[in-house]
Amino acid sequence: MNNVLRDNLMKKGFMLVCDGSNGAGKTTVIKTIEQYLKNKGLDVIVTREPGGTPIGEKIREIILDPTTPEMCNLTELMLFGAGRAQHINEKILPALAAGKVVISDRFDAATFSFQHYARGIDLDTICKINDMALNGFSPDMNIILDLDPKVGLERVMQRGEGLDRMEDEKMEFLERARNGYLTQAKQNPSKFTVIDASQTQAEVADEVISAIDRLIENHSTC
Numbered sequence: 001m002n003n004v005l006r007d008n009l010m011k012k013g014f015m016l017v018c019d020g021s022n023g024a025g026k027t028t029v030i031k032t033i034e035q036y037l038k039n040k041g042l043d044v045i046v047t048r049e050p051g052g053t054p055i056g057e058k059i060r061e062i063i064l065d066p067t068t069p070e071m072c073n074l075t076e077l078m079l080f081g082a083g084r085a086q087h088i089n090e091k092i093l094p095a096l097a098a099g100k101v102v103i104s105d106r107f108d109a110a111t112f113s114f115q116h117y118a119r120g121i122d123l124d125t126i127c128k129i130n131d132m133a134l135n136g137f138s139p140d141m142n143i144i145l146d147l148d149p150k151v152g153l154e155r156v157m158q159r160g161e162g163l164d165r166m167e168d169e170k171m172e173f174l175e176r177a178r179n180g181y182l183t184q185a186k187q188n189p190s191k192f193t194v195i196d197a198s199q200t201q202a203e204v205a206d207e208v209i210s211a212i213d214r215l216i217e218n219h220s221t222c
């Protein structure tokens with residue numbers, strides 16, 4: 001990348017989201033993307049949802065606590081919304097204003113997939129909470145790592161860390177969430193890129209990097 005292109009990019013930060021099924025390889029591929037973009041001389045921050053800020057990380061603990069399966073759907077939705085409002089205001093918008101590239105491990109597409117498509121909360125309610133948190137903001141690209149949730153769960157179990165409250169859901173729930181991502185991608189192809197996450201780590205990384213290169217080309221010319 002030449003210096004003019006890099007300087008142009010750094011004047012206007014952009015945000016990538018890596019999302020998809022549990023255990024699909026989001027955190028793994030984000031490390032590769034982060035290094036790839038840093039090697040281009042870009043200023044990169046990696047963050048996550050739920051979480052991303054001190055307040056958001058406390059909310060994450062509540063959301064994912066496997067000892068509280070009784071959490072009602074609306075509570076869960078509003079906790080995600082509260083964490084997202086904090087995330088955007090405290091971390092994401094200031095980073096973008098400073099010309100940084102923000103990579104988030106999950107973001108708002110996960111709310112549509114898990115709380116709407118999987119849990120069944122109506123779209124109107126989801127949009128109300130989400131719109132309040134986002135306040136018109138939208139990430140530049142969602143990279144969806146698509147994987148059979150059974151395979152994802154096996155990967156998570158092999159990691160040996162136990163299951164959180166969302167991972168401990170029934171397989172049908174995880175399948176509905178997966179399909180929710182695919183539906184969103186079909187509805188909004190300019191903001192979503194679906195990658196087959198059953199490929200090797202190297203193949204997934206190559207496809208993700210090609211998608212990012214395309215985004216950078218467009219970003220630097222508009």
Ligand SMILES: Nc1ncnc2c1ncn2[C@@H]1O[C@H](COP(=O)(O)OP(=O)(O)OP(=O)(O)O)[C@@H](O)[C@H]1O
Nearest residue numbers: 021022023024025026027028155159199200201204
């Ligand atoms: N393409 C791949 N093929 C096989 N295993 C993979 C692949 N990508 C990642 N893994 C392995 O699968 C496990 C889950 O990967 P990772 O933690 O990156 O997934 P994740 O999507 O971030 O999971 P979670 O939803 O729990 O945050 C890890 O042990 C990782 O090394």
Ligand SMILES: [Mg+2]
Nearest residue numbers: 026027028105
């Ligand atoms: Mg992860």
